[in-house]
Amino acid sequence: MMGGEHPGQGAPEASRAEQLHRRFEKIWGTPPGLAQLSVVNHSNVSRRFIITGFVFFLLGGLQAMLLRTHLARPNNDFLDHEVYNQLFTMHGTTMMFLFAVPVLEGIAFYLLPKMIGSRDMLYPRLSAYGYWCYLFGGILLYSSFVVGSVPDAGWFMYVPLASSEYTPGLNSDFWLLGITFVEISAVSAGIELVATILKARAPGMGVNRMPLFAWYMLVTGFMIILGFPPLILGSILLELERAFGWPFFMVGQGGDPLLWQHLFWLFGHPEVYIIFLPAAGIVTMAVATFARHPVVGYSWVVLAVVATGFISFMIWVHHMYTVGLPQVAQGFFSAASMGVAIPSGIQVFVWIATLWLGRAQMRVPMLFLMGFLFIFVLGGLTGVMLALASFDWQVHDTHFVVAHLHYVLIGGMLFPFFAGLYYWLPLMSGREYSELFGRLAFWLLFIGFNITFLPMHLIGMLGMTRRTYTYPEGLGWEIINLISTVGGFLMAAGVAAFVMDLYLHYRFGQRATANGWGAGTLEWSLRHPAPSYNFISLPQIRDRYPLWQNPKLPQELAQGQGFLADPGRGERETLGTSMLDAKPEYVVRLPRNTYLPLLLALATALLFVGLLIKQYWLVPMAAVLMVAGVWCWLWDRGIKQAPLVVDAGQGLTLPLQYSHPRGPGWWAMGLSILADLSLYGSLLFGYLFLWTVAPAWPPPDFGALPWLVPSLGLGGLILSSVAMGWAGRQLRVGSLPRLRLGYGLAILLALAYGVSQVLLLRDAPYGPQQHAYGAILHALVGCHLLHVGLVVLMACFILARSAYGYVVSDKPMEVTNVSLFWHYVVLQCLVGYVALHLLPLLM
């Protein structure tokens, strides 16, 4: 694992750097053998994300090749319709959920700490847990091939086709449960990205000095947090319908299949940008390096990225132009969808202007960037066409859309991904790539791609719909399909050349010189390959391109002339800094390698498997195991013996994060609440949506909901919030008995609320299966109960901790966190009360 030396080092300095390297490696390094399963370090976990994602990419690509081979001729019998429908469903699902998102998360996890001057992500165990959820979820989904119930309703699972009536087997269940399992990793990654970018930047790296990639990932992180929950909720509702007959989407019982489409695309459109933005971030970083010029219009890019994030949540309906919406809605969403052209245009012209003002060198990453530019701009232009509802009525669900989405996703994600890999490969492997194979891979991919997908626009306009497993002769589709298939094989050859290049690279590649590209951002100050701990000492940042500003920075950092250079405490430490101007606030002590993430993921897997095979007794068992896992997970934080303040080097003394009221845990809590808010908001959206399609709400045979008991319960719950607030203040003045009293009171009130909700359901005229109203009522109340149960557990955790002396007034973080979540849950139940009890009275 020894890397290239930095040029110009004298012998004593080199040996000091080497000595520090060995000591840090001892703290942060990877254990041998099976113990690697316990690794939580971001460099290792991110490599796992990338490699696993690439394997899924090859699987998805294989499926695509089978599909293209089948379509090469009309009336082909190479595949039958059953297999064809399974393959296109799995191809889309794999590429979106198991390749694009996880691989980009992997790249972001690998790069971000290195770019922003941190030693790790803020929640290393969560990264590891996320990885295992991704891996197990992917395996769960693919195990459908083993039992022969492969999902076959298309990757957006439209109901009622995906409902139990038309897909009676486990096919859709594999999809719903497998993907939800995978999404745990996405949401946790979103939380981790945002918190790390906001709180773990090197001192001095104010938000206006962050590398633009960090801005891109910050917005992506927020989009994941807000965008994935609608899909997770939709999947839960559909699974409830399939498994227990709760008719959310069944027309005859007050449900509506369009609710699924709204929930799916509320996720699905942001998803496109969740994939595109990280890739655009890669492009922006590489353009600056290859142009040897800072990116022009930094603020324009930031504005454009933030605007893209906002707009992406306002245009989901453009996937639904043909469902028969009112003209006004179609007009609004057409205009909003076209609006995306502005931030995209700004970015494209920023890249061109940067190249214009710099001196570009045409190396392999740059080739991929140019390929990206052509493909992405073309895909963007057809996107503008599709934004227009009237044109979309013709080409919607045809191969025109298939071509468009491949231009946007392959152009917008795969080409930047390859560019990024070639760009950062020397940092990851410490070796040079082969210019020859790299160019071969590029040209095969670029030419193959365009041959495959450019004619596909035309065939869509000539009437070929998507997802048709066969087509007759004589409609003018034969030759174009054949051309597309040939192009597909060229692309496959390009992927093969890339794999070959990668193999040769790791086997025979020459040692890379440090920062061979002459890049300006912090990740290139590390030795190659990047060590597990990243930085021997953390820098003070004064510029957007620290290495261009101070070329000696790598040597200075390697010799310990920065923060936290002393490995003497034997702990994994990095700095927590303030959100806007990155002033050091505290030292973050990160957890060491542990098997907990793996065990917790296994318990989670048990939950999903139990749901899948309908052995519901496994579910509470898994839940108990998960609670136990999380309990242990949290218990080893806030260590009693930990000092209140530590020496951070450079004359700086800082508190540890436990003593700070806004430590990483608080941010994690806040961001989790945001994700939960999105989930609950989607559920409320479902409630209101079903209301709009119902003739009467609640249905006449249901009658009005009782109000007395629920109102009393809610009143008690609001009082419990007051009790929590009081208990928190008691901790500040150091009175543990009063804290316990407050907690005990709050728990009792919360339990009373729970009872009131159970009574509400018990006295309802019918259960969840008869009508969509009953189903959504049970879903909402169930959601409240789940949340109340969770906060009660958290409060019990605090009480237990206080008995063991962990809860002390100068380490208030966990009490603060529990209060925050408690108040949020009370607010949620209050909103639920308004929606269920008050709104129907007002209407």
Add this chain to the structure above:
Amino acid sequence: MNRTLAQWAGQARWRGAWGWLWLVALTGCRGEQSMLNTHSPTAQAIEGLWWWMFYGAAAVLVVVMSLAFYAIYRQPERRGAISATKFVLAGGVLLPVAALTPLLVFGLGVGYRAYLIDPEALTVDVIAHRFWWEVRYPGASPGDTLVTANELRIPAGQQVRVRLHSEDVIHSFWVPSLAGKLDVIPGRVNQLQLQAQTPGIFRGQCAEFCGALHAHMEFYVIALEPEQFQRWRQRQARGGRAPEREALKQGQQAFMAQGCGDCHRIRGSEAQGSGGPDLTHVASRYSLGLGRTGRITVDDFENWIVSKEHLLQPQAEMPAYDQLAPEELRSIALYLESLQ
């Protein structure tokens, strides 16, 4: 294909598309299911929109790529001086706003006119089933309703209001030569205005994935001269012809004995099922499943019933009757073929 569509030859309107011209030429853009071969005001307006957008997009692509190549390959000393801010504003904000505003206004106008529904127009109910289309022409009384399948005959030059219903999953009704698609959603009735300017046969297809045999859910819109349409309608309104010849009588008996009438209706006979397509005038239709078009022969019926080479999968409701004795099969086919 066993069909001549001579009336199209004179109308195929060609507009050059240099990039794709060779491809179009290669495949012969005469496609009968093409949004580039349009026969209604709506479809023509959308086609016009496409060509505007195509040329505009091509121009933007050329400009952007040229700028990029210039920025990379022109020697730095010789490059024109730019102000980065102005450059980004011009390309990223001004250009899209200037290009897209008129497009949006114009495009929304096209959409608005396409959606105007004339309540007085001839009304047809189209009911999507997995995997076929039921077509009903409501009469003065429910008994007068005329039922056919997989083809929609309309009078040329007149507006027709199509009401779309689904019995099972979501489908999508799409005849690109005449109009954009509209989804067929259970629990909702979507309405589409359809008009063919001239007589002709226009292929359509289900566009929303609806399960196993989605690829085979095609249908035809057949626009007839108005008088011709009236004659067809009157003919269809009659009950099924009672068989006179002995062979046909045997066929009818076999048809009933095999239980075909449990799913199919032949008005004027004892077959009164409603699960499958109405067969009262089945032999007068233009197509018979799985791409068979033109005059339907006795052999076609035979092949269809046993579906030797075809794919009546479990998910399509009709089983393959491949156990029938050859003579029985023949007589049923003969009977069906007589239902003109």
